[in-house]
Amino acid sequence: MKLILISLGKPHDTHFKDGIQEFSNRLNKYFSSEWIIVAPPKNAAVLSVSEAKKTEAGLLMQHIQKDDFVVLLDERGKQFTSPLLANFIQQRANESCKRIVFIIGGAFGVDELIIKRANYTWSLSNLVFPHMMVRLILAEQLYRACTILRNEKYHHE
Amino acid sequence: MKLILISLGKPHDTHFKDGIQEFSNRLNKYFSSEWIIVAPPKNAAVLSVSEAKKTEAGLLMQHIQKDDFVVLLDERGKQFTSPLLANFIQQRANESCKRIVFIIGGAFGVDELIIKRANYTWSLSNLVFPHMMVRLILAEQLYRACTILRNEKYHHE
Numbered sequence: 001m002k003l004i005l006i007s008l009g010k011p012h013d014t015h016f017k018d019g020i021q022e023f024s025n026r027l028n029k030y031f032s033s034e035w036i037i038v039a040p041p042k043n044a045a046v047l048s049v050s051e052a053k054k055t056e057a058g059l060l061m062q063h064i065q066k067d068d069f070v071v072l073l074d075e076r077g078k079q080f081t082s083p084l085l086a087n088f089i090q091q092r093a094n095e096s097c098k099r100i101v102f103i104i105g106g107a108f109g110v111d112e113l114i115i116k117r118a119n120y121t122w123s124l125s126n127l128v129f130p131h132m133m134v135r136l137i138l139a140e141q142l143y144r145a146c147t148i149l150r151n152e153k154y155h156h157e
Numbered sequence: 158m159k160l161i162l163i164s165l166g167k168p169h170d171t172h173f174k175d176g177i178q179e180f181s182n183r184l185n186k187y188f189s190s191e192w193i194i195v196a197p198p199k200n201a202a203v204l205s206v207s208e209a210k211k212t213e214a215g216l217l218m219q220h221i222q223k224d225d226f227v228v229l230l231d232e233r234g235k236q237f238t239s240p241l242l243a244n245f246i247q248q249r250a251n252e253s254c255k256r257i258v259f260i261i262g263g264a265f266g267v268d269e270l271i272i273k274r275a276n277y278t279w280s281l282s283n284l285v286f287p288h289m290m291v292r293l294i295l296a297e298q299l300y301r302a303c304t305i306l307r308n309e310k311y312h313h314e
Contacts, residue, residue, distance in 0.1 A: 019172040019173055019176070022172050079283040081283045081284065082285045125236065125282035126238045127282070128238075128239045133294070133297060137290070140286070141284055
């Protein structure tokens with residue numbers, strides 16, 4: 001099973017790059033994983049929020065395959081505990097899922113097209129985090145989930 | 158009003174230092190704020206978890222003053238949304254609170270003494286984050302709260 005982490009926006013920024021890279025590398029030892037950073041449409045400045053979201057949705061969909069299990073990160077989703085996230089990943093593996101695709105949308109959320117395509121919507125917290133921090137948290141939590149599944153020492157209850 | 162951020166453990170580590178520093182600097186433009194990093198007891202390795210927590214509690218208490226409003230970051234606490242955190246800080250200011258002290262405990266939680274001293278217990282999320290990431294999230298959320306209180310552009314609903 002492969003984990004695909006798709007994020008709209010700019011490349012990982014200076015303050016977060018090291019951490020994102022560190023946890024992504026660690027994650028890679030458990031599951032083959034890949035970041036896909038999707039640049040926002042170039043004409044985003046002249047588009048309305050809803051037009052921009054539609055264009056972004058088209059760009060995101062280019063990276064989603066028919067059989068992908070899509071997890072959208074969105075405040076309106078349900079929260080996991082870290083052990084429940086681990087179970088969730090294990091369940092996908094048990095179902096012979098080939099790819100879980102995690103999508104981090106833009107600052108104003110994602111278009112209805114992506115919301116409908118998502119198989120699950122996950123809220124990290126009641127707090128709103130900056131986009132780059134969401135990438136860091138996602139990488140760390142996926143790594144943590146792997147250590148939980150292997151009963152390794154990283155995670156304390 | 159001053160914001161004191163107390164954390165047990167090592168100095169900010171390489172992967173998170175930049176981000177913690179960045180958001181702490183930004184926060185400082187709104188409230189005078191200060192990190193106090195409390196080194197764990199040197200004999201921690203020979204202590205039981207509960208003994209270590211007791212010793213740590215003593216070290217933490219040295220930095221807490223009688224009139225401080227103490228917020229303990231702990232999974233068993235209540236979650237804030239980012240706007241509610243902003244309100245919470247504003248309320249302390251309205252009550253002429255001189256110092257809000259945020260405490261990040263160790264990997265195994267804190268001693269009963271700190272739990273009892275805390276005026277509020279705040280859970281960041283249902284997820285468990287690594288210690289250094291909690292520092293980063295705390296600094297960022299406090300900065301975010303300030304921008305919310307000033308109606309600045311940083312936070313999107």
